[in-house]
Amino acid sequence: MKRLILILTLLAAPVWAVQPDEVLDDPALEERARDLSTGLRCPVCQNESIDESNAGISRDLRILLRERLVAGDSDEEAVQFLVNRYGEYILLxxxxxxxxxxxxxxxxxxxxxxxxxxxxxxxxxxxxxxxxTLTDAEKARLEEIMRS
Structure with a gap:
């Protein structure tokens, strides 16, 4: 039973990446932030979105993304801000x-x-x-070379 709980915990770990103190009060803004963060790569983890990553830089990026959305940026502006800051590598x-x-x-x-x-x-x-094929003379010469 303990192993099953451990396996389920490890499988569900990415769900817990977004901390409760990061979640926005406005559900519409939070949904936009979650949608955008699934398309952004964690600079530390390989091919993992910042929404799934538990790395410290991913937490900072999630908070920064939410701050940009609260400030009134559109989805494209918020993503472009992060691309300008971290390069196109950040895009999944x-x-x-x-x-x-x-x-x-x-x-x-x-x-x-x-x-x-x-x-x-x-x-x-x-x-x-x-x-x-070899001629008779070539075959004889080859035999002579092979014997010596």
Whole structure:
């Protein structure tokens, strides 16, 4: 029974990341803050949102995000404030423009290049001539070299 409680506690741990003192009084603002914080990456944890992370920096970011929303920022303005401060790394889903466009397109382009190279090499092998056999003089010379 203790193990089951421990497992359930560990599985539910991300739910407890947002502390009660962080929660806003206005339910609409709190819902906006929770929605936005699920799309922001914790700078310390790898690929974990600030909403799920228990790291201290995530707590600070959640509080800062809520302060921006209470101050009257729109969702885009609040997120852009954090991006300006911490860079695009903070976005769990980076923008698909500018330099990021190269990263988004690199994998499909490389896949097509690899498929083309593979197709060309298979095609070249199928068109290759069969190796020629040795003449009697070449076979005799080979036997002589092998004996010595």
């Amino acid at each position: 889903s980076p923008t698909k423009s500018g330099a990021n466009l190269v990263l988004w397109l690199a994998a499909p382009v490389l896949l097509l290049v690899a498929a083309g190279v593979g197709y060309a090499s298979v095609r070249a092998r199928s068109k290759a001539k069969a190796p020629e």
